[in-house]
Amino acid sequence: MNAATAGAARNGTASTWQIRIGGVGGQGIVLASKLLGVAASLYDGKEAVCTQVYGPEARGGAARSDVVISEEPVDYPFVTEADVLAVLFPEAYSKFRPRLRPGGLLIVDSQLVKAADDEENIIRIPATKIADAVGNRMARNVVILGCLIGSTGVVSREAMVEAIRNNMKPKIVELNIRALDAGIRFAETGELP
Amino acid sequence: MVETLSADRPPARIDDEARRTQPRVRTGVHFMLGDHACAEGALAAGLDFFAGYPITPSTEIAEHLATRMPEVGASFVQMEDELASMAAIIGASAAGARSLTATSGPGFSLMMENVGLAAMMEVPCVVANVQRASPSTGLPTMVGQSDILQARWGSHGDYGIIAYCPASPQECFDLTVEAFNAADRYRVPVFILMDEIVGHMTERVIIPEASEIPHVPRKKPDFSPGAKRFLGYAADDDLVPPIAHAGEGYKVHMTGLTHDEKGYPAMSPDTHHQLVNRLVDKIRLNASAIERYEEFELDDAEVVVVSFGCTARSARRAVREARAAGIKCGLLRLITVWPFPEGRIRRLVEAGKVQRFVVPEINLGQLRREVERLTNLPVRRLNHAGGSMPKPDEILELIRS
Numbered sequence: 231m232n233a234a235t236a237g238a239a240r241n242g243t244a245s246t247w248q249i250r251i252g253g254v255g256g257q258g259i260v261l262a263s264k265l266l267g268v269a270a271s272l273y274d275g276k277e278a279v280c281t282q283v284y285g286p287e288a289r290g291g292a293a294r295s296d297v298v299i300s301e302e303p304v305d306y307p308f309v310t311e312a313d314v315l316a317v318l319f320p321e322a323y324s325k326f327r328p329r330l331r332p333g334g335l336l337i338v339d340s341q342l343v344k345a346a347d348d349e350e351n352i353i354r355i356p357a358t359k360i361a362d363a364v365g366n367r368m369a370r371n372v373v374i375l376g377c378l379i380g381s382t383g384v385v386s387r388e389a390m391v392e393a394i395r396n397n398m399k400p401k402i403v404e405l406n407i408r409a410l411d412a413g414i415r416f417a418e419t420g421e422l423p
Numbered sequence: 424m425v426e427t428l429s430a431d432r433p434p435a436r437i438d439d440e441a442r443r444t445q446p447r448v449r450t451g452v453h454f455m456l457g458d459h460a461c462a463e464g465a466l467a468a469g470l471d472f473f474a475g476y477p478i479t480p481s482t483e484i485a486e487h488l489a490t491r492m493p494e495v496g497a498s499f500v501q502m503e504d505e506l507a508s509m510a511a512i513i514g515a516s517a518a519g520a521r522s523l524t525a526t527s528g529p530g531f532s533l534m535m536e537n538v539g540l541a542a543m544m545e546v547p548c549v550v551a552n553v554q555r556a557s558p559s560t561g562l563p564t565m566v567g568q569s570d571i572l573q574a575r576w577g578s579h580g581d582y583g584i585i586a587y588c589p590a591s592p593q594e595c596f597d598l599t600v601e602a603f604n605a606a607d608r609y610r611v612p613v614f615i616l617m618d619e620i621v622g623h624m625t626e627r628v629i630i631p632e633a634s635e636i637p638h639v640p641r642k643k644p645d646f647s648p649g650a651k652r653f654l655g656y657a658a659d660d661d662l663v664p665p666i667a668h669a670g671e672g673y674k675v676h677m678t679g680l681t682h683d684e685k686g687y688p689a690m691s692p693d694t695h696h697q698l699v700n701r702l703v704d705k706i707r708l709n710a711s712a713i714e715r716y717e718e719f720e721l722d723d724a725e726v727v728v729v730s731f732g733c734t735a736r737s738a739r740r741a742v743r744e745a746r747a748a749g750i751k752c753g754l755l756r757l758i759t760v761w762p763f764p765e766g767r768i769r770r771l772v773e774a775g776k777v778q779r780f781v782v783p784e785i786n787l788g789q790l791r792r793e794v795e796r797l798t799n800l801p802v803r804r805l806n807h808a809g810g811s812m813p814k815p816d817e818i819l820e821l822i823r824s
Contacts (some may be wrong), residue, residue: 264454264625267454267625267626268454271454271626271627272452272453272454272627277627278454278626278627279624279625279626280454280624280625280626281620281623281624281625282623304626305736305737305739305740305743305815306736306737306740306814306815307620307624307733307736310814
């Protein structure tokens with residue numbers, strides 16, 4: 231499954247990656263996209279632009295983040311056809327699924343989102359369970375990120391670890407690195423912690 | 424002991440280094456929000472005083488400065504409204520502070536009376552307007568570019584103005600620095616016309632060493648206080664008078680009434696005619712030094728896209744794709760919308776290669792009007808009233824047609 235998905239996600243759009251993460255406010259959707267952008271832009275030598283849409287609620291409203299990562303400067307900052315769509319909530323799946331390009335990679339938190347049975351290029355990851363296992367379910371967003379980079383290679387693990395170290399409070403850095411690695415391991419081997 | 428002020432011992436700056444706990448200039452490479460980059464640009468430029476009333480989508484500027492300004496020993500005030508915000512930055516600037524306010528359309532409207540006051544009294548100040556879909560409260564969280572003409576003509580009467588339109592967080596930083604320098608250089612209110620997409624976009628921002636931040640000081644009197652009468656409105660050849668600050672020891676008088684070289688009311692049509700002409704001419708005649716634009720693939724272009732702010736990002740993609748398809752197409756990206764780079768557009772027209780212009784913008788044709796004023800060539804428009812930005816495909820279609 232995973233080698234195939236990585237290949238499929240890579241083939242589509244040359245040197246540019248369009249990534250959308252969707253969920254609800256409070257799940258760390260915006261932070262996840264920022265970490266991805268920081269890793270690509272500051273530590274992997276790529277160009278990256280991040281944009282977000284979220285409601286006025288601190289928690290509970292629909293939230294989405296777009297990250298466009300490229301070898302070239304990014305002009306248009308929004309996702310037009312996603313190479314990768316990661317969803318952490320049912321509404322995000324139904325709302326953003328049409329934006330996934332044919333053959334694009336879908337990542338779902340399998341405990342929160344019931345994706346259609348006929349999805350072909352999909353990783354169903356029990357991200358909440360994995361986050362619980364590494365220490366805190368709040369790290370679910372970083373488990374998803376680990377899965378995303380483990381299956382696509384869009385940014386390196388080292389860059390993502392730097393991004394976590396420099397953008398999170400010191401006391402939660404190690405937890406989140408564990409969450410990242412657990413996500414990467416699931417993408418590569420399908421193993422749970 | 425009573426201390427007296429003299430030019431040898433200038434008054435203590437508002438920005439007191441003893442109170443500084445964090446660096447003013449965050450030198451380094453950052454992944455930064457456009458609004459935050461504007462705030463950091465202001466700090467790097469030496470921002471002493473901010474007064475504002477938070478409003479979406481500019482709130483992050485005020486929020487960021489509320490944390491940062493105490494760290495660098497500068498003053499942040501949350502005001503009761505936008506009228507007071509604008510008045511406060513004029514007052515602070517008259518006392519020598521580099522001053523900023525930040526707002527969006529509804530607040531920008533409320534500031535307009537005092538924008539005219541700043542223009543008339545020639546008090547340098549900077550206003551960041553993160554544009555959202557307007558008129559009125561419109562779509563508070565969504566993009567607009569519809570304050571372009573308001574920025575030029577919003578306050579009553581004739582006056583010159585400068586307005587920058589950043590298209591990226593990096594430019595939010597760079598152009599905020601430039602805005603402060605232009606305000607001080609020309610004694611004029613300067614606008615940073617951002618938009619919601621650029622303000623809420625996160626991208627790499629490189630902040631240079633403090634010593635590499637350009638700094639243009641205000642033009643000061645060239646004699647000590649009391650040596651002779653200071654004339655705060657006697658302009659030099661560049662039409663910009665020197666400025667003395669309240670408290671420095673010079674006699675300073677400022678008024679929104681028509682005034683003479685001393686700044687005293689002088690209610691005659693002749694004085695008024697001269698003064699207002701100078702307010703307009705000091706920008707108009709210095710325009711070539713002020714105006715900024717970026718050219719992309721313009722040399723042999725038969726179709727020229729004129730664009731600014733976030734829309735220019737779509738336009739650049741469209742031009743790349745058109746070039747790839749063999750269409751001779753280029754982009755003139757306006758970095759200052761005011762002064763409007765008339766000369767560049769006239770030269771393009773006179774060179775005879777251009778067959779038509781394309782003007783995409785998030786309003787119903789404000790910039791197109793400016794382009795049309797300068798040419799008889801067709802000017803194709805792509806307008807959205809707000810809430811959504813023109814997509815590269817839509818612009819490409821117009822380039823092809």
